[in-house]
Amino acid sequence: xxxxxxxxxxxxxxxxLVVVGLGLIGGSFAKGARESGLCREVVGVDQHAPSRARxxxxxxxxxxxxxxxxxxxxADVIQLAVPILAMxxxxxxxxxxxxxxxxxxxxxxxxxxxVRAAREAFGTSLPRFVPGHPIAGSEQSGVExxxxxxxRRHKVILTPLPETDAAAxxxxxxxxxxxxxxxxxxxxxxxxxxxAATSHLPHLLAFGLVDSLAKRSENLDIFRxxxxxxxxxxxxxxxxxxxxxxxxxxxxxxVLHALDTFRTxxxxxREAVDAGDGEQLLDVFTRARSAREHFGxxxxxxxxxxx
Amino acid sequence: xxxxxxxxxxxxxxxxLVVVGLGLIGGSFAKGARESGLCREVVGVDQHAPSRARxxxxxxxxxxxxxxxxxxxxADVIQLAVPILAMxxxxxxxxxxxxxxxxxxxxxxxxxxxVRAAREAFGTSLPRFVPGHPIAGSEQSGVExxxxxxxRRHKVILTPLPETDAAAxxxxxxxxxxxxxxxxxxxxxxxxxxxAATSHLPHLLAFGLVDSLAKRSENLDIFRxxxxxxxxxxxxxxxxxxxxxxxxxxxxxxVLHALDTFRTxxxxxREAVDAGDGEQLLDVFTRARSAREHFGxxxxxxxxxxx
Numbered sequence: 001x002x003x004x005x006x007x008x009x010x011x012x013x014x015x016x017l018v019v020v021g022l023g024l025i026g027g028s029f030a031k032g033a034r035e036s037g038l039c040r041e042v043v044g045v046d047q048h049a050p051s052r053a054r055x056x057x058x059x060x061x062x063x064x065x066x067x068x069x070x071x072x073x074x075a076d077v078i079q080l081a082v083p084i085l086a087m088x089x090x091x092x093x094x095x096x097x098x099x100x101x102x103x104x105x106x107x108x109x110x111x112x113x114x115v116r117a118a119r120e121a122f123g124t125s126l127p128r129f130v131p132g133h134p135i136a137g138s139e140q141s142g143v144e145x146x147x148x149x150x151x152r153r154h155k156v157i158l159t160p161l162p163e164t165d166a167a168a169x170x171x172x173x174x175x176x177x178x179x180x181x182x183x184x185x186x187x188x189x190x191x192x193x194x195x196a197a198t199s200h201l202p203h204l205l206a207f208g209l210v211d212s213l214a215k216r217s218e219n220l221d222i223f224r225x226x227x228x229x230x231x232x233x234x235x236x237x238x239x240x241x242x243x244x245x246x247x248x249x250x251x252x253x254x255v256l257h258a259l260d261t262f263r264t265x266x267x268x269x270r271e272a273v274d275a276g277d278g279e280q281l282l283d284v285f286t287r288a289r290s291a292r293e294h295f296g297x298x299x300x301x302x303x304x305x306x307x
Numbered sequence: 308x309x310x311x312x313x314x315x316x317x318x319x320x321x322x323x324l325v326v327v328g329l330g331l332i333g334g335s336f337a338k339g340a341r342e343s344g345l346c347r348e349v350v351g352v353d354q355h356a357p358s359r360a361r362x363x364x365x366x367x368x369x370x371x372x373x374x375x376x377x378x379x380x381x382a383d384v385i386q387l388a389v390p391i392l393a394m395x396x397x398x399x400x401x402x403x404x405x406x407x408x409x410x411x412x413x414x415x416x417x418x419x420x421x422v423r424a425a426r427e428a429f430g431t432s433l434p435r436f437v438p439g440h441p442i443a444g445s446e447q448s449g450v451e452x453x454x455x456x457x458x459r460r461h462k463v464i465l466t467p468l469p470e471t472d473a474a475a476x477x478x479x480x481x482x483x484x485x486x487x488x489x490x491x492x493x494x495x496x497x498x499x500x501x502x503a504a505t506s507h508l509p510h511l512l513a514f515g516l517v518d519s520l521a522k523r524s525e526n527l528d529i530f531r532x533x534x535x536x537x538x539x540x541x542x543x544x545x546x547x548x549x550x551x552x553x554x555x556x557x558x559x560x561x562v563l564h565a566l567d568t569f570r571t572x573x574x575x576x577r578e579a580v581d582a583g584d585g586e587q588l589l590d591v592f593t594r595a596r597s598a599r600e601h602f603g604x605x606x607x608x609x610x611x612x613x614x
Contacts, residue, residue, distance in 0.1 A: 135534050136534075155534075194529055197520055197529060199536065205573075207591060207595040208569070208576050208595070209509065210598050211592075211595040212572040212573075213598070214595065222505060223505070223605055225505055226505040226506070227442050227505075230506060231602070231603070232543065235539045236540055237599040241589055241595075248580050248588055256580060259580075263570075263573070265519040266515050266519075270563065273511075278556055281552045284518045289545055289546070289548055291518065291520070291521035291530070292541055295517075295533065295537075295541070298530055
């Protein structure tokens with residue numbers, strides 16, 4: 001694997017970056033930004049005292065604050081990396097501060113609900129808000145797992161608002177690219193639809209199927225007969241339940257829309273099985289396999305760093 | 308990985324084993340049986356002349372016949388390894404032959420439909436029929452992919468009928484164990500239910516979801532934003548469409564039952580998302596994750612050969 005990022009002496013373009021929430025994503029963003037040389041100072045904010053101490057020890061941030069207001073003094077960019085359901089409260093707190101000309105951005109997995117919360121909190125247009133979502137994760141969590149390379153060759157979707165400043169968008173874009181991310185811009189609604197279809201709905205189906213089987217099978221005996229295909233299919237049901245509850249609450253409308261569309265198609269498939277309509281089954285399966293192969297190629301290209 | 312199978316000089320307990328259909332499963336069974344030393348002769352039957360020639364060249368069988376009647380002369384065990392929808396015709400042809408006391412067994416992924424076809428064809432009780440299903444496969448197919456080790460540490464489910472001879476069951480059981488399989492016995496109906504839930508339904512959902520997304524997204528653009536979780540979830544949608552069409556036609560009733568049960572639970576999940584009922588979502592996701600972890604341990608144990 002060729003490392004596409006070469007370290008050159010870099011002139012800082014950002015004075016002070018503040019990262020609120022030092023979990024895996026916030027910590028990795030802070031660490032990567034710090035290593036990039038693009039920021040004069042990276043300040044962390046976390047409610048959890050041991051996380052603050054570890055963040056400094058591990059070089060994730062230059063310094064850490066418990067108090068949001070103190071951390072945000074003189075901030076040029078403020079990255080919000082708290083759980084999706086904590087965003088509303090955080091935005092309300094930020095709206096009470098004098099943020100000057102600071103650029104606000106976030107990493108939430110759903111965007112519409114966060115934009116709504118920001119508009120409510122700030123009660124005005126948001127030229128300095130750049131909503132974002134890195135499509136990356138890890139089995140690990142917490143500040144200990146912070147990894148400045150976590151976002152390399154991963155997609156990061158920014159969803160600028162109609163009123164977003166070009167300069168604000170550019171700063172956030174530059175930061176993510178410096179971390180090796182493959183940045184794309186998209187409308188808020190489109191982001192929420194695409195993620196509902198390709199991430200949230202599959203998680204709902206996997207969680208739902210595993211629970212549906214487990215609760216009806218005495219002592220989980222049925223899983224003894226499952227093979228490798230089932231393992232792959234249900235792997236995502238091992239994801240963090242709290243995080244996923246929050247995502248479904250946060251992206252409720254787009255998830256319902258994706259689910260209803262899928263259920264309509266599933267009803268048609270059910271009818272085909274019931275009617276013994278082999279031709280329709282073969283059509284669907286053949287199209288699906290061909291789409292799956294296309295998708296597999298895309299992912300392999302991304303893996304090889306060619307995307 | 309410790310190889311649990313040690314090769315000892317073996318006394319043949321079967322004179323002539325006939326394997327009908329030399330695809331991946333039939334070829335691998337024939338090859339493994341031949342290498343086990345349990346059979347004096349392994350005879351293959353296949354409609355495809357090049358496959359017959361290759362089967363002999365590759366040492367998959369001792370000899371090969373195009374004619375079913377000739378192959379079955381003097382057979383002690385006849386293994387039916389043709390596609391699931393070809394079983395009915397094959398059973399009708401076998402019913403016209405004098406099979407003597409030969410034990411009949413098969414490898415179909417659904418069992419109820421094959422038992423029904425056998426009862427219709429033979430029009431009598433079936434003391435020498437031992438329905439079976441090896442839960443194994445490979446990306447590869449065809450006689451060229453024959454691998455005598457394919458079934459090692461894989462489950463093989465035998466579904467003896469009420470009238471099945473203990474001796475007939477024992478012969479088939481012994482053969483599969485000699486190939487390294489982990490053999491279990493189960494009722495026909497239970498087998499079809501378990502496989503519908505843990506294999507057929509997940510395939511239907513994966514095929515259905517990929518097609519549902521692909522047919523609505525111009526030029527498959529949506530897949531560009533899918534991440535690794537989606538790749539795992541949809542991997543089984545890359546499976547052979549013809550084989551899977553046949554499985555759904557063959558296991559129609561159990562699949563419909565599993566699908567309807569799942570749809571009821573999915574409707575409940577939809578209501579929870581719609582109502583913003585975080586508590587119910589968290590309950591389901593937490594139970595699912597815990598079942599998934601339990602299942603993951605089972606699969607790892609099986610992998611390590613401890614099961």
